[in-house]
Amino acid sequence: MKLAEAESTMQKTVEATQRAFNTIRTGRASASLLDKIAVEYYGSPTPLKSLANITTPDASTILIQPYERSSLNIIEKAISLSDLGLTPSNDGSVIRLNIPPLTSDRRKEFVKTAAKYAEEGRVSIRNIRRDALDSIRKQEKSAEISEDEARDQQDKLQKLTNKYTTRVDELLAEKEKDITTV
Incomplete structure (x- = not known):
């Protein structure tokens, strides 16, 4: 594994952690809250955003307008069964999700969830x-690179690791601030 490859993979990990953070409620309506919801559509799980237009008309409401009216009930059911803890309101043409203000206990729960996602990213x-260190050591053992080059690459790899774990920590601090801000 080359350093550039390791850096690219670390960058993707940070992006995945950011996407995980986006699925955590902050007390404001956000279409990304529904990113993890899959709807059983014609026998296969389909992402909600490919079945409906999702908008946030105000800070406490998410509006879901299905492309096909026939999918309204299955979308409503999928949201009800999800772990979001939101009750959908179906008026026959659109589904409204009212985002209630978060209680302090719920905020603490979400901060713990964000910390868990951050730790998964760091791990x-x-x-x-x-994996990159193993690759460098193998190259050194097989005399593809010198001991000095190996040490230099290991130092660079550690700097990359520190850079990306710091980025995950920064994202976590941002998310905690969003969650705890009333």
Whole structure:
């Protein structure tokens, strides 16, 4: 595994962690809250955003307008069964989700969830570092690179690891601030 490859994989891990953070409620309506919801559509799980137009007309409402009216009930059912804790309101043509203000206990729960996602991201970055280190050591053992080059690459790899774990920590701090701000 080359350093550029390791860096690219670490960047993708940070982006995945950011997407995971986007699925956590902050007390404001956001279409990204519905990113994880899959609707059983014609026998296969389909992402909600490919079945409906999702908008946020105000800070406390998400409006879901299905492209086909026939899918209204299955979308409503999928949202009800999800772990969002939101009750959909179906008026026959659109589904409204009212986002209630978060209680302090719920905010603490969401901060813990965000911390869990951040830790998963950091572990993933460390695993990428471990794989790259193994690759560097193998190259050194087979005399493809010198001991000095190996040490230099290991230092660069550690700097990359520090950079991306710091980025995950920054994203976590941002998300915690969003969640705890009333």
